[in-house]
Amino acid sequence: MKIVVTGGAGFLGSHLVDLLVETHPGAQIVVFDKLTYAGDLRNVEDAEKKTKIDVVIGDICDQSLCRRTLSKAELLIHTAAESHVDNSFGNSLEFTMTNVLGTHVLLEACRYENVPRILHVSTDEVYGEIPVGVANESSRIAPSNPYSASKAAAEMIVSGYWKSYKAPITMVRGNNIFGTRQYPEKIIPIFIMKLLNGQKLPVHGDGKHRRHYIAASDAAAAIMTVVAKGEVMSTYNFGSEEEYSNLEIAHMICAALGYDPKEWIDHVPDRPYNDIRYGVTLDRIKSLGWAPKKSVMSELPSIIAWYKQNGFRYSGFG
Numbered sequence: 001m002k003i004v005v006t007g008g009a010g011f012l013g014s015h016l017v018d019l020l021v022e023t024h025p026g027a028q029i030v031v032f033d034k035l036t037y038a039g040d041l042r043n044v045e046d047a048e049k050k051t052k053i054d055v056v057i058g059d060i061c062d063q064s065l066c067r068r069t070l071s072k073a074e075l076l077i078h079t080a081a082e083s084h085v086d087n088s089f090g091n092s093l094e095f096t097m098t099n100v101l102g103t104h105v106l107l108e109a110c111r112y113e114n115v116p117r118i119l120h121v122s123t124d125e126v127y128g129e130i131p132v133g134v135a136n137e138s139s140r141i142a143p144s145n146p147y148s149a150s151k152a153a154a155e156m157i158v159s160g161y162w163k164s165y166k167a168p169i170t171m172v173r174g175n176n177i178f179g180t181r182q183y184p185e186k187i188i189p190i191f192i193m194k195l196l197n198g199q200k201l202p203v204h205g206d207g208k209h210r211r212h213y214i215a216a217s218d219a220a221a222a223i224m225t226v227v228a229k230g231e232v233m234s235t236y237n238f239g240s241e242e243e244y245s246n247l248e249i250a251h252m253i254c255a256a257l258g259y260d261p262k263e264w265i266d267h268v269p270d271r272p273y274n275d276i277r278y279g280v281t282l283d284r285i286k287s288l289g290w291a292p293k294k295s296v297m298s299e300l301p302s303i304i305a306w307y308k309q310n311g312f313r314y315s316g317f318g
Protein backbone atom coordinates (compact mmCIF):
# COMPACT_ATOMS: atom_id res chain seq x y z
CA MET A 1 0.00 0.00 0.00
CA LYS A 2 1.35 3.43 -0.96
CA ILE A 3 0.47 6.21 1.50
CA VAL A 4 1.40 9.82 0.71
CA VAL A 5 1.59 12.32 3.59
CA THR A 6 1.84 15.92 2.46
CA GLY A 7 3.60 18.03 5.07
CA GLY A 8 5.04 14.79 6.46
CA ALA A 9 8.20 16.58 7.61
CA GLY A 10 6.16 19.09 9.59
CA PHE A 11 4.69 18.83 13.07
CA LEU A 12 1.44 16.87 12.73
CA GLY A 13 2.60 15.15 9.53
CA SER A 14 5.65 13.65 11.24
CA HIS A 15 3.54 12.32 14.12
CA LEU A 16 1.28 10.71 11.52
CA VAL A 17 4.32 9.13 9.90
CA ASP A 18 5.34 7.73 13.32
CA LEU A 19 1.89 6.17 13.70
CA LEU A 20 1.80 4.79 10.13
CA VAL A 21 5.17 3.09 10.65
CA GLU A 22 3.65 1.23 13.63
CA THR A 23 0.22 0.47 12.17
CA HIS A 24 1.04 -0.13 8.48
CA PRO A 25 4.16 -2.30 8.37
CA GLY A 26 5.09 -3.03 4.78
CA ALA A 27 3.34 0.07 3.41
CA GLN A 28 5.28 2.45 1.18
CA ILE A 29 5.20 5.73 3.11
CA VAL A 30 5.91 8.84 1.06
CA VAL A 31 6.61 12.17 2.74
CA PHE A 32 5.79 14.97 0.27
CA ASP A 33 7.02 18.26 1.68
CA LYS A 34 8.39 21.58 0.49
CA LEU A 35 10.52 21.89 3.64
CA THR A 36 9.49 25.43 4.50
CA TYR A 37 10.81 26.85 7.78
CA ALA A 38 8.26 24.58 9.52
CA GLY A 39 9.42 21.34 7.86
CA ASP A 40 12.52 19.41 8.87
CA LEU A 41 13.58 15.95 7.74
CA ARG A 42 14.96 15.34 11.24
CA ASN A 43 11.28 15.12 12.25
CA VAL A 44 11.07 11.74 10.49
CA GLU A 45 14.47 10.43 11.63
CA ASP A 46 12.94 8.13 14.27
CA ALA A 47 10.48 6.70 11.75
CA GLU A 48 13.30 6.16 9.27
CA LYS A 49 15.15 4.05 11.84
CA LYS A 50 12.20 1.63 11.76
CA THR A 51 11.39 1.55 8.05
CA LYS A 52 12.35 3.13 4.75
CA ILE A 53 10.53 6.42 4.14
CA ASP A 54 10.41 7.85 0.61
CA VAL A 55 10.87 11.60 0.60
CA VAL A 56 9.67 13.89 -2.20
CA ILE A 57 10.83 17.45 -1.66
CA GLY A 58 8.54 19.78 -3.55
CA ASP A 59 5.53 22.04 -3.64
CA ILE A 60 1.92 20.83 -3.62
CA CYS A 61 1.21 23.65 -6.09
CA ASP A 62 3.31 21.75 -8.69
CA GLN A 63 0.74 19.73 -10.61
CA SER A 64 3.02 17.37 -12.49
CA LEU A 65 4.95 16.60 -9.28
CA CYS A 66 1.65 15.95 -7.49
CA ARG A 67 0.59 13.53 -10.21
CA ARG A 68 3.91 11.67 -10.18
CA THR A 69 3.90 11.47 -6.38
CA LEU A 70 0.28 10.31 -6.19
CA SER A 71 0.54 7.77 -8.98
CA LYS A 72 -0.68 4.39 -7.61
CA ALA A 73 -1.21 5.88 -4.13
CA GLU A 74 -4.00 4.22 -2.14
CA LEU A 75 -4.23 6.90 0.52
CA LEU A 76 -3.39 10.60 0.65
CA ILE A 77 -3.25 12.34 4.02
CA HIS A 78 -3.05 16.06 3.33
CA THR A 79 -1.51 18.02 6.20
CA ALA A 80 0.76 20.42 4.25
CA ALA A 81 -0.15 24.02 4.96
CA GLU A 82 0.97 27.41 6.05
CA SER A 83 -0.34 26.98 9.58
CA HIS A 84 0.54 29.96 11.74
CA VAL A 85 -2.17 32.59 12.22
CA ASP A 86 0.27 35.38 13.19
CA ASN A 87 2.18 34.93 9.90
CA SER A 88 -1.07 35.08 7.94
CA PHE A 89 -1.63 38.70 8.95
CA GLY A 90 1.64 39.66 7.26
CA ASN A 91 1.91 37.25 4.37
CA SER A 92 -1.59 36.10 3.58
CA LEU A 93 -1.04 35.41 -0.14
CA GLU A 94 1.39 32.62 0.76
CA PHE A 95 -1.46 31.07 2.77
CA THR A 96 -3.82 31.23 -0.19
CA MET A 97 -1.16 29.75 -2.48
CA THR A 98 -0.43 26.70 -0.35
CA ASN A 99 -3.67 26.17 1.53
CA VAL A 100 -6.14 26.90 -1.26
CA LEU A 101 -4.34 26.52 -4.60
CA GLY A 102 -2.11 23.73 -3.24
CA THR A 103 -5.14 21.77 -1.98
CA HIS A 104 -6.90 22.26 -5.31
CA VAL A 105 -3.87 21.09 -7.29
CA LEU A 106 -3.53 18.02 -5.06
CA LEU A 107 -7.21 17.11 -5.39
CA GLU A 108 -7.03 17.51 -9.13
CA ALA A 109 -3.99 15.21 -9.22
CA CYS A 110 -5.91 12.69 -7.08
CA ARG A 111 -8.77 12.83 -9.57
CA TYR A 112 -6.49 12.09 -12.50
CA GLU A 113 -4.60 9.38 -10.62
CA ASN A 114 -7.79 7.84 -9.16
CA VAL A 115 -6.55 7.95 -5.58
CA PRO A 116 -9.25 5.97 -3.74
CA ARG A 117 -9.01 7.56 -0.28
CA ILE A 118 -8.13 11.13 0.71
CA LEU A 119 -8.01 12.64 4.17
CA HIS A 120 -7.97 16.44 4.27
CA VAL A 121 -6.84 18.05 7.53
CA SER A 122 -8.62 21.27 8.45
CA THR A 123 -9.05 23.25 11.64
CA ASP A 124 -11.70 24.21 14.19
CA GLU A 125 -10.82 27.82 13.34
CA VAL A 126 -12.99 27.62 10.22
CA TYR A 127 -16.07 27.97 12.45
CA GLY A 128 -14.81 31.36 13.62
CA GLU A 129 -14.98 32.34 17.24
CA ILE A 130 -17.43 30.52 19.49
CA PRO A 131 -17.52 32.58 22.71
CA VAL A 132 -19.68 29.97 24.45
CA GLY A 133 -20.90 26.52 23.50
CA VAL A 134 -19.77 24.30 20.67
CA ALA A 135 -20.03 24.00 16.88
CA ASN A 136 -20.92 20.71 15.26
CA GLU A 137 -19.83 19.56 11.82
CA SER A 138 -22.92 21.11 10.20
CA SER A 139 -22.46 24.52 11.80
CA ARG A 140 -21.84 27.60 9.70
CA ILE A 141 -18.30 28.27 8.49
CA ALA A 142 -17.29 31.83 9.45
CA PRO A 143 -13.50 32.28 9.48
CA SER A 144 -12.11 35.50 10.87
CA ASN A 145 -8.42 35.64 9.96
CA PRO A 146 -6.48 35.05 6.71
CA TYR A 147 -5.26 31.61 7.90
CA SER A 148 -8.70 30.28 8.81
CA ALA A 149 -10.15 31.90 5.69
CA SER A 150 -7.64 30.00 3.54
CA LYS A 151 -8.48 26.73 5.33
CA ALA A 152 -12.21 27.42 4.86
CA ALA A 153 -11.60 28.15 1.17
CA ALA A 154 -9.78 24.81 0.85
CA GLU A 155 -12.82 23.15 2.41
CA MET A 156 -15.01 24.75 -0.27
CA ILE A 157 -12.83 23.13 -2.95
CA VAL A 158 -13.27 19.78 -1.16
CA SER A 159 -17.01 20.38 -1.04
CA GLY A 160 -17.07 21.11 -4.77
CA TYR A 161 -15.17 17.87 -5.47
CA TRP A 162 -17.65 15.94 -3.30
CA LYS A 163 -20.63 17.24 -5.23
CA SER A 164 -19.13 17.21 -8.72
CA TYR A 165 -16.96 14.09 -8.69
CA LYS A 166 -18.09 12.14 -5.60
CA ALA A 167 -14.44 12.45 -4.62
CA PRO A 168 -13.56 9.99 -1.80
CA ILE A 169 -12.41 12.72 0.57
CA THR A 170 -13.02 12.92 4.31
CA MET A 171 -12.25 16.10 6.25
CA VAL A 172 -11.22 16.52 9.86
CA ARG A 173 -11.26 19.79 11.83
CA GLY A 174 -8.94 19.84 14.80
CA ASN A 175 -8.40 21.83 17.98
CA ASN A 176 -4.94 23.27 18.77
CA ILE A 177 -2.42 20.43 18.53
CA PHE A 178 0.59 20.24 20.84
CA GLY A 179 3.68 18.06 21.15
CA THR A 180 7.32 17.70 20.22
CA ARG A 181 8.70 18.95 16.85
CA GLN A 182 6.28 21.86 16.67
CA TYR A 183 7.98 24.95 15.30
CA PRO A 184 8.42 27.46 18.14
CA GLU A 185 5.88 29.97 16.91
CA LYS A 186 2.77 28.29 18.37
CA ILE A 187 2.08 29.11 22.01
CA ILE A 188 3.43 26.04 23.86
CA PRO A 189 6.79 25.61 22.09
CA ILE A 190 7.50 29.34 21.81
CA PHE A 191 6.87 29.83 25.53
CA ILE A 192 9.13 26.88 26.36
CA MET A 193 11.88 28.14 24.06
CA LYS A 194 11.60 31.72 25.36
CA LEU A 195 12.11 30.63 28.97
CA LEU A 196 14.91 28.23 28.01
CA ASN A 197 16.61 31.23 26.39
CA GLY A 198 16.01 33.54 29.36
CA GLN A 199 13.33 35.62 27.60
CA LYS A 200 9.95 36.73 28.93
CA LEU A 201 6.69 35.16 27.67
CA PRO A 202 4.82 37.46 25.24
CA VAL A 203 1.12 36.97 26.02
CA HIS A 204 -1.26 38.53 23.48
CA GLY A 205 -3.48 41.24 25.00
CA ASP A 206 -5.04 40.28 28.32
CA GLY A 207 -4.31 36.56 27.73
CA LYS A 208 -7.96 35.59 28.19
CA HIS A 209 -8.33 33.97 24.76
CA ARG A 210 -9.14 30.31 25.22
CA ARG A 211 -8.20 27.25 23.18
CA HIS A 212 -8.76 23.49 23.42
CA TYR A 213 -5.64 21.31 23.17
CA ILE A 214 -5.07 17.86 21.69
CA ALA A 215 -1.78 15.92 21.73
CA ALA A 216 -0.16 15.25 18.35
CA SER A 217 -0.20 11.48 18.87
CA ASP A 218 -3.91 11.63 19.76
CA ALA A 219 -4.53 13.82 16.69
CA ALA A 220 -2.70 11.28 14.49
CA ALA A 221 -4.79 8.47 16.01
CA ALA A 222 -7.96 10.50 15.40
CA ILE A 223 -7.06 10.96 11.75
CA MET A 224 -6.29 7.27 11.23
CA THR A 225 -9.52 6.30 13.02
CA VAL A 226 -11.41 8.46 10.55
CA VAL A 227 -9.49 6.91 7.65
CA ALA A 228 -10.37 3.41 8.91
CA LYS A 229 -13.96 3.91 10.07
CA GLY A 230 -15.18 7.32 8.92
CA GLU A 231 -17.53 7.98 6.04
CA VAL A 232 -16.24 9.49 2.82
CA MET A 233 -17.65 12.85 1.74
CA SER A 234 -18.08 13.70 5.39
CA THR A 235 -16.45 15.80 8.14
CA TYR A 236 -15.35 14.96 11.68
CA ASN A 237 -14.21 17.34 14.41
CA PHE A 238 -11.43 16.09 16.64
CA GLY A 239 -10.07 17.51 19.87
CA SER A 240 -10.39 17.38 23.61
CA GLU A 241 -12.23 18.86 26.57
CA GLU A 242 -8.94 20.37 27.80
CA GLU A 243 -9.39 24.13 27.49
CA TYR A 244 -7.01 26.82 28.74
CA SER A 245 -6.59 30.55 28.36
CA ASN A 246 -3.27 31.75 26.95
CA LEU A 247 -2.46 33.14 30.38
CA GLU A 248 -3.11 29.75 31.99
CA ILE A 249 -0.71 28.14 29.48
CA ALA A 250 1.93 30.76 30.36
CA HIS A 251 1.50 30.02 34.07
CA MET A 252 1.71 26.25 33.50
CA ILE A 253 4.96 26.59 31.56
CA CYS A 254 6.45 28.98 34.12
CA ALA A 255 5.55 26.51 36.88
CA ALA A 256 6.99 23.54 34.97
CA LEU A 257 10.30 25.35 34.46
CA GLY A 258 10.42 26.96 37.93
CA TYR A 259 10.01 30.61 36.84
CA ASP A 260 7.93 33.22 38.70
CA PRO A 261 5.08 34.21 36.32
CA LYS A 262 4.92 37.70 37.88
CA GLU A 263 8.40 38.40 36.52
CA TRP A 264 8.40 36.35 33.35
CA ILE A 265 5.09 37.20 31.63
CA ASP A 266 4.85 40.27 29.38
CA HIS A 267 1.52 41.40 27.90
CA VAL A 268 2.13 42.41 24.25
CA PRO A 269 -0.23 44.01 21.67
CA ASP A 270 -2.89 41.60 20.50
CA ARG A 271 -3.35 40.26 16.96
CA PRO A 272 -5.29 42.47 14.51
CA TYR A 273 -8.17 40.10 15.25
CA ASN A 274 -8.00 37.32 17.79
CA ASP A 275 -10.89 34.88 18.19
CA ILE A 276 -11.77 34.72 21.87
CA ARG A 277 -12.51 30.98 21.84
CA TYR A 278 -13.25 27.96 19.66
CA GLY A 279 -15.43 25.04 20.69
CA VAL A 280 -16.49 21.90 18.83
CA THR A 281 -18.59 18.81 19.52
CA LEU A 282 -16.68 15.53 19.49
CA ASP A 283 -19.66 13.13 19.39
CA ARG A 284 -19.13 12.06 15.78
CA ILE A 285 -15.51 11.01 16.12
CA LYS A 286 -16.13 9.48 19.54
CA SER A 287 -18.82 7.30 17.97
CA LEU A 288 -16.01 5.76 15.87
CA GLY A 289 -14.32 4.59 19.08
CA TRP A 290 -11.63 7.28 19.33
CA ALA A 291 -10.87 9.30 22.46
CA PRO A 292 -7.82 11.34 23.44
CA LYS A 293 -5.38 9.64 25.83
CA LYS A 294 -3.02 12.47 26.73
CA SER A 295 -3.25 15.96 28.21
CA VAL A 296 -1.11 19.10 28.25
CA MET A 297 -0.42 18.47 31.96
CA SER A 298 0.69 14.87 31.40
CA GLU A 299 2.87 15.70 28.39
CA LEU A 300 4.45 19.04 29.37
CA PRO A 301 7.51 17.53 31.16
CA SER A 302 8.47 15.32 28.19
CA ILE A 303 7.84 18.15 25.70
CA ILE A 304 10.06 20.49 27.72
CA ALA A 305 12.75 17.79 27.88
CA TRP A 306 12.56 17.45 24.08
CA TYR A 307 13.01 21.19 23.49
CA LYS A 308 15.93 21.28 25.95
CA GLN A 309 17.61 18.61 23.84
CA ASN A 310 16.54 19.71 20.36
CA GLY A 311 15.91 23.45 20.68
CA PHE A 312 19.18 24.16 18.87
CA ARG A 313 17.36 23.24 15.63
CA TYR A 314 15.37 26.45 15.84
CA SER A 315 18.18 28.96 15.82
CA GLY A 316 15.97 31.69 14.31
CA PHE A 317 12.92 31.00 16.48
CA GLY A 318 10.56 33.74 17.66
Ligand SMILES: NC(=O)c1ccc[n+]([C@@H]2O[C@H](COP(=O)([O-])OP(=O)(O)OC[C@H]3O[C@@H](n4cnc5c(N)ncnc54)[C@H](O)[C@@H]3O)[C@@H](O)[C@H]2O)c1
Residues within 6 Å of the ligand: 006, 007, 008, 009, 010, 011, 012, 013, 032, 033, 034, 035, 036, 037, 038, 039, 040, 058, 059, 060, 061, 078, 079, 080, 081, 082, 083, 084, 098, 102, 121, 122, 123, 124, 151, 173, 174, 175, 176, 177, 178, 182, 183
Ligand atom coordinates in the same frame (compact mmCIF):
# COMPACT_ATOMS: atom_id res chain seq x y z
N1 LIG B 1 -0.95 22.77 14.65
C1 LIG B 1 -2.21 22.90 15.00
O1 LIG B 1 -2.51 23.32 16.12
C2 LIG B 1 -3.31 22.54 14.03
C3 LIG B 1 -4.63 22.46 14.51
C4 LIG B 1 -5.65 22.10 13.63
C5 LIG B 1 -5.36 21.83 12.31
N2 LIG B 1 -4.08 21.96 11.86
C6 LIG B 1 -3.81 21.66 10.45
O2 LIG B 1 -2.97 20.53 10.46
C7 LIG B 1 -2.09 20.59 9.35
C8 LIG B 1 -0.67 20.45 9.82
O3 LIG B 1 -0.37 21.51 10.70
P1 LIG B 1 1.07 21.60 11.40
O4 LIG B 1 0.87 22.34 12.66
O5 LIG B 1 1.70 20.27 11.40
O6 LIG B 1 1.82 22.55 10.37
P2 LIG B 1 3.36 22.85 10.23
O7 LIG B 1 3.42 24.29 9.84
O8 LIG B 1 4.13 22.38 11.43
O9 LIG B 1 3.85 21.93 9.03
C9 LIG B 1 3.41 22.15 7.73
C10 LIG B 1 4.26 21.32 6.80
O10 LIG B 1 3.81 21.56 5.47
C11 LIG B 1 4.93 21.80 4.63
N3 LIG B 1 4.52 22.68 3.54
C12 LIG B 1 4.14 23.98 3.64
N4 LIG B 1 3.84 24.48 2.42
C13 LIG B 1 4.00 23.46 1.54
C14 LIG B 1 3.84 23.34 0.13
N5 LIG B 1 3.43 24.38 -0.60
N6 LIG B 1 4.09 22.15 -0.44
C15 LIG B 1 4.50 21.09 0.31
N7 LIG B 1 4.68 21.14 1.64
C16 LIG B 1 4.43 22.31 2.25
C17 LIG B 1 5.96 22.44 5.54
O11 LIG B 1 7.27 22.31 5.04
C18 LIG B 1 5.75 21.67 6.84
O12 LIG B 1 6.53 20.50 6.87
C19 LIG B 1 -2.38 21.91 8.65
O13 LIG B 1 -3.26 21.65 7.58
C20 LIG B 1 -3.07 22.74 9.71
O14 LIG B 1 -3.94 23.68 9.12
C21 LIG B 1 -3.03 22.28 12.69
